[in-house]
Amino acid sequence: MSDLSPAAASDATAAPDETAAPDETAPLRVALLGAGTVGSAVARTLTHEADDLAARTGRRLELVGVAVRRAGRDRADLGVDPALFTTDAAELVTRADIVIELIGGIDPAKELILSAMAHGASVVTGNKALLAEAGPTLYAAADEHGVDLYYEAAVAGAIPIVRPIRDSLAGDRIDRVIGILNGTTNFVLDAMDSTGAGFTETVERAQALGYAEADPTADVEGFDAAAKAAILASLAFHTRVGIEHVHREGITEVSAGDIAAAKEMGCVIKLLGICERTVVDESGGEGISVRVHPAMIPLGHPLASxxxxxxxxxxxxxxxxxxxxxxxxxxxxxTASAVLGDVVAVARHRVAGGKGPGESAYADLPVLPMGRARTRYHVSLDVADRSGVLAKVAQVFAAHEVSIETVRQQVVTEDEDGTPTPPRAALVIVTHSAEDAALSATVDALAELDIVREVTSVLRVEGS
Amino acid sequence: MSDLSPAAASDATAAPDETAAPDETAPLRVALLGAGTVGSAVARTLTHEADDLAARTGRRLELVGVAVRRAGRDRADLGVDPALFTTDAAELVTRADIVIELIGGIDPAKELILSAMAHGASVVTGNKALLAEAGPTLYAAADEHGVDLYYEAAVAGAIPIVRPIRDSLAGDRIDRVIGILNGTTNFVLDAMDSTGAGFTETVERAQALGYAEADPTADVEGFDAAAKAAILASLAFHTRVGIEHVHREGITEVSAGDIAAAKEMGCVIKLLGICERTVVDESGGEGISVRVHPAMIPLGHPLASxxxxxxxxxxxxxxxxxxxxxxxxxxxxxTASAVLGDVVAVARHRVAGGKGPGESAYADLPVLPMGRARTRYHVSLDVADRSGVLAKVAQVFAAHEVSIETVRQQVVTEDEDGTPTPPRAALVIVTHSAEDAALSATVDALAELDIVREVTSVLRVEGS
Structure with missing residues (x-):
């Protein structure tokens, strides 16, 4: 569509124009991109709760269009005038005060958001992948055009977390953010914990119950949590953190044995997104570590429940x-609740003047590689039952300057099916906090010892 | 001090003036009223973290005065220029862009806040008593003078809750807010639960540990929680709720026996502030119930932990x-963290233009009397061990249209010290949800029955 077409010209007349006096009674024009699960819920609320939203905002919010991929589907339950559906998202974003982007992915979401901003619209999005990849570009455009970019829905669904970190804690210093940021993986790990079942069968159950996608990769491999961790770290540490800075490990390697080992320790295993501030040199210089991986946390920690x-x-x-x-x-x-909270916020800014805080990246702290992150390891070893084994194992830890917190040793004389075997021992070691590189090198060195038959499991321990 | 004195005249020149062009590089002038525990923490952060706060706000925040009751005390640890301390709060509030009120109480806090606003300052306060008593007056003044009134610190200390309810959930419909809003009473109830000790000795222990004041009335009688519940209900339901609307019962009557009874039920007792939306008539009309009282909640409820x-x-x-x-x-x-988050927010509004949302009371729902609140009762009775007792008791419930969920009966044949007694029975009844008036009338009628020796305890059950 050409910007010079008569339709576009008449739209342009209606668009916000700094030289014209704003009409203080005209409704705010809201464009919705995407009518999937979240988009439908947003459309329904915009329509059915219009009076409440107007009272809270100070102006009516008028849905001026819903961009969908395919026209003609029956969407009568949304209560939206069928004439408002369009497949021309690019045109729709040019004639709105507020654009709600819920189509996800990078393209065409990014271009649509940039175009919306260039046409003077504030943007509300739930697109974590886009923010984690192109956040700075979007922020710069919002700043250039004097509009808002809000994205509470991008992290932890309905939970208000972006606003508390960005606003409520703006006068504080955040040292650490630890999140259970992905519902699918928490469902799977929680079910493994309650049933003792393995990973594969539990994922299948989660799929049957609708808690996991047919292709669960984005969830179980930690991609989804990593994008959210990048966003949280950016906000918490006033530093640009992209998805490429996030160390990521999924839960596919977590076994029923790991879960059982955690239970014996009084812990549960969770997939955690961890954003941490660390002192990196003797002069007190700081860096940050951003990572997603499964870890044991003690049952007494609020996240364990x-x-x-x-x-x-x-x-x-x-x-x-x-x-x-x-x-x-x-x-x-x-998720629609989070989106609509943002819509009301940016609408209030339109009504009362002003805009919300933009990107804050002034601190510009270095993002450390995973090897520099400080964590604790829980290592299970299958070792020969000989005298001196513990001493040799302890020596490897000492050589890497990793301090041991506890060791538990158990002699095994039969197989899982009860067949007698030559005696061997299971050693379970929990370390004090150390750099991940030193811990990882320790495990590599342990695997090389002839008295170690197998490194049965390696899990990080957090939250203590 | 006269407003016409030369000093005041020169202050007035520096005050915000809509006709003069604002100086976009001048620091924002912050006045602090009160240098107690919270005020001191605020002063320290304003001084020591000035660079970070400036980066987050977009302008430096300059502490221009700290109003204290008595001059001359040593406050060197605050890092504040001693010349900034003043006992003339009334003068100080006339020369600031942001006034932080942390003196508490109604007078002179109210007049100082109103004067600050009249002189163009935005106000940040943690004064729950004042907000619960005079919120509408303060909001009206903020609106009249186009300034912000922020008070995150007034409810639940450091927990961001005002902003999430007011902003993050602005596009949603809040049905219920249940809060553990007072730390002292939670400490006492939790300690009673872990130790089995009684109320009086536990309060003494809490006082010794600094968790309870020498005069614990405001906490243990629920006044503090009631003020916070009023604020939460106002925000959640867009309705003016003052402290006078809040039904309030403290924890002084909670006995070790009640705690034990809760344990047997798989519950804990908490002092809860409950703000609830209820349908009040057949046409779907709504009212709200706001109350503070101890109640059992099941161990599986997130508040129980x-x-x-x-x-x-x-x-x-x-x-x-x-x-x-x-x-x-x-x-x-x-609490200082919450105050400073608000300071940064109102400062950002000064820098970027605009102001935060004001009072929202459009819904104007009726506040129901306690008798109309719907809740559940846990009633313990000491009854004669005769046949037909349960039938008579059940009849009383039925006569008041209160439905029984569970009954547990236990025959007692000896005293607490082991002396044989005529057989009697302990009856423990848990009801389904009903109006508090009906439940309360049921208990009164039970007490009149000749087969009931004593109503041993009555506790509400919430959160299920």
Whole structure:
């Protein structure tokens, strides 16, 4: 479509224009991109709760179009005038005060958002992948055009977390954010914990129950959580963190044995997104570590009781101390709640003047490689039952300057099926905190020892 | 001091003036009223973290005065220029862009805030008593003068809860807010639960540990929680709710026996602030119930695991579902974190233009009397061990249209010290949900029965 077509020209007349006096009674024009689960829930609320939203905003919100991929589907339940559906998203974004982007992915979402901003619209999005990949570009465009870019729905669904970190804690110093950021993986790990079942069969059950996608890769490999961790780290540390900075390990390697080992330790295994501030040199210089991996956390930690598909974000701040935010991390209605909170916020800015805070990247802290992250390891070894084994194992830890917190040794004289075997020992070692590179090198060296038959499992321990 | 004195005239020149062009590089002038625990923590952060705060705000925040009751005390640790201390709060508020009120109480806090606003300052306060008593007056003044009134610190200390309810959930419909809003009472109830000790000795222990004041009335009688519940209800339901609307019962009557009875039920007792939306007539008209009282909640409820002096607020919203916010509800540093988050927010509004949302009272729902609140009762009775007792008791419930969920009967044949007694029975009854008036009338009628020796305890049950 050409910008010079008569239709576009008449749209342009209606678009915000800094030289014309704004009409203070005209409704704010809202364009919705995408009518999937979340988009449908947003459309329904915009339509059915219009009076409440107007009272809270100070102006009516008028849905001026819903961009869909395919026209003609029956969407009568949304309560939206069928004439508002369009397949021309590029045109729609040029004639709105607020654009809600819920189509996901990088293209064409990115171009549509940039075009919307260039045409003067504030943007509300739930697109974590796009923010984690192109956040700075989008922020710069919002800044250039004097519009808002809000994205509460991109992290932990319905849970208010972007606004608390960005606004409520703006006068504090955040040291650590640990989140259960993906509902599918929490459901799977929680079910493995309650049933003792293995990973594969539990994923199949989660798929049958609708908690996991047919292709669960984005969830179980940690991609989804990594994008969210990048966004949280950017906000918490006033530093640009992209998905490429996030160390990522999924839960596909977590076995029923690992879960059982965690139970024996009084722990549960969770897939955690961890954003951490660390002192990196003797002069007190700081860096940050951003990573997603499964880890044991003690049952007494507030995150340990987050069950099923719930999400939670645990924040440690210098003055505020420990905070936790808990709720539903996905689903149409919960995510729509976060989207609409943002819509009301950016609409209030239109009505009352001003705009929300933009990108804050002033601190510009270095993002450390995974090897520099400080963590603790839980290592299970299958070793020969000989005298001196523990001494040799302990020596390997000492050589890497990794300090051992506890060792538990158990002699095994039969197989899992009860057949007698030559005596061997299971050694379970939990370390004190050390750099991941040193811990990882220790495990490699242990695997080389002739007295070590097998490194049965290696898990990080967090939250203590 | 006269407004016409030369000093005042020169201050007035520096004050915000809509006709003069604002100086976009001048620092924002911050006045602090009160240098107690929270005020001192705020002053320290304003001084020591000035660079970070400037980067986040977009302008430097300059502390221009600290109003204290008595001059001359040593406050060197605040890092504040001693010349900034003043006992003339009334003068100080006339020469600031942002006034932080941390003196508490109604007078002179109210007049100082109103004067600050009249002189063009935005106000940040942690004064829950004042907000619960005079919120509408303060909001009206903020609106009249085009300034912000922020008060995150007034509810649940460091926990971001005002902003999530007001902003993040602005596009949702909040049905219920249940909060553990007072750290002292939670500490006491939690300690009673772990130790089995009684109320009086536990309060003494809490006082010795600094968790309870020498005069604990405001906490243990629920006044503090009631003020916070009023604020939460106002925000959640877009309705003016003052402290006078809040039904309030403290924890002084909670006995070791009640705690034990809760344990047998798989519950814990918490002092809860409950703000609830209820349908009040057949046409679907709504009212709200706001109340503070001790209640049993099941161990599986997220609020049950809130230990020691921590606070938490559990929110149920139409789209978002269940959310919980957890953290420290009091203390100098945690509360200062909430204050400074607000300071940065109102400062950003000064820099970027605009102001935050004002009072939202459009829904104007009726606040129901306690008798109309729907709840469940746990009633313990000491009854004669005769046949037909249960039938008579059940009849009383039925006559008041209160439905019984469970009954547990236990025959007692000896005293607590082992002396044989005539057989009698302990009856424990848990009801389904009913109006509090009907439940309360049921208990009164039970007490009149000749087969009931004593109504041993009556506790509400929530959160299921």
């Amino acid at each position: 987050v069950r099923e598909a719930f999400n939670a974000v645990f924040v440690e701040a210098g003055s505020a101390g420990e905070l936790m935010f808990y709720g539903q991390g996905a689903g149409g209605d919960p | 809130v230990r020691e002096a921590f606070n938490a607020v559990f929110v149920e919203a139409g789209s978002a579902g269940e959310l919980m916010f957890y953290g420290q509800g009091a203390g100098g540093d945690p």
